[in-house]
Amino acid sequence: MNAMNNSAGNGGASMNPPASPIIWGMPVALFWGYVAVALYMTGDGIEVAFLSKYVTGIGFSARQAGLLFTVYGATAAVASWLSGVLAEVYGPRRIMAIGTLWWVVCHVAFLSGGVMRHDFVLMLVFYGLRGFAYPLFFYAFFFWIVQRTPDHRLASAIGWVWSMFTIGYGIIASFLPSFTIPAIGFLPTLWMSLAWVGCGGLLAFLAIRDDAPAAIDSHEGRSLRHQLTEISRGLTLIVHNRDIALALVTRIICNLSLFGFPVVMPLFYTSAEGGFTMPQWLRIYGIFFLVQPFTNVMWGIVGDRIGWLRQMRWVGFVGCGIATLAFYYLPHAAPGNMVVAIFAALLFALTITSFVPMGAIFPMLAPEHKGAAVSVQNLGGGLANFAGPALATVLVAGYGTQGVVVTFASLYFLGAVLTCFIRLVQPRGVHAMDVASSAKAQAVRDGLDISHSDPSPTPAE
Structure with a gap:
């Protein structure tokens, strides 16, 4: 089944527009979203390598520093579970915007109300609440990719988004503080992360020209009961x-x-x-x-x-x-x-x-x-x-x-x-190398898959 033939949800969702053209496995229409992920995750990950040292340096214990990360991980796990289906119910663009605003508000509160006042309770509360934000942004875009990519190219598209995640969270956010901390200090480096997240959020909201998958918009979809049913479906799927x-x-x-x-x-x-x-x-x-x-x-x-x-x-x-x-x-x-x-x-x-x-x-x-x-x-x-x-x-x-x-x-x-x-059953499709010749390109235009003897989906094994 092709992703472009699936609705955003079941039961009355709008039909999705055609899948985006693919270059090297990446949906072209979502290019700026990939860049936005790298920017956003840079801001989200800047403090990871030094926050525990900074927290202990301003008078708190290593155990308290560990508790910050533990609570953050718990809230991020909950948001990770909810984000995909929230994007399906309300639309990924809206959920990404919420994830950006949530991050900015909680980070400002974490720094101004907690860190600068040396109030550990407020630090714990607002850093924990901030943990809800990045999964809303990242996994809503992840869902957008799933809805916009032909099924047989989906792993390639997902590979690109994890690469952008790694570039931001794993590489830039790891090396950048080694330059900024000696130059401007720990606290200004923490404030600097706002610019990265803000730029990533704005880029995603303004530059992605592809229409986001429609939220569930039928009368049934608008009911609170149906929305809660969709949100809880993640757990019922595991059972059924x-x-x-x-x-x-x-x-x-x-x-x-x-x-x-x-x-x-x-x-x-x-x-x-x-x-x-x-x-x-x-x-x-x-x-x-x-x-x-x-x-x-x-x-x-x-x-x-x-x-x-x-x-x-x-x-x-x-x-x-x-x-x-x-x-x-x-x-x-x-x-x-x-x-x-x-x-x-x-x-x-x-x-x-x-x-x-x-x-x-x-x-x-x-x-x-x-x-x-x-x-x-x-x-x-x-x-x-x-x-x-x-x-x-x-x-x-x-x-x-x-x-x-x-x-x-x-x-x-x-x-x-x-x-x-x-x-x-892994979907199969025509690969980039298959359309190099005009004959095969014509076959694609005619809707024929000549890269397999059987045009139907074939097992992954």
């Missing part, structure tokens, strides 16, 4: 759709090491056993992020060609299980060897980004409720954000870093097995 439930488990597993390793690996790498200094560790982990914008796009394009589940099973779960072990055992065998450690980091980045098609799989498993399906996918991401650090914290006390690594790797191998039980 076996494949969605299995996909949710695999979604949680796929990012365990991504979120869990920062708890234990800095300690291991900078210990006598690991043999690295803190600057060396930061460079190793920085290289891990630097390659992801490229590998995200690459795996999106490759997954559209070779099969989403096949790629995730072998490169993702099996590959990431091996990379997880290598990220610990290779430096353990060669302490202080940067070449070995960088190789392990690159292997880790190459395999963990192969999960890009995960975002395409969920809406294909419930095509009548794409917004709810995207919300379940987002919920899985939020739960991984909790489960990774929680498992690492519990296991490292009794079994050390090795126990954490072996457990994560075992769960990845379990995830590979689970993918064998997910029933997915």
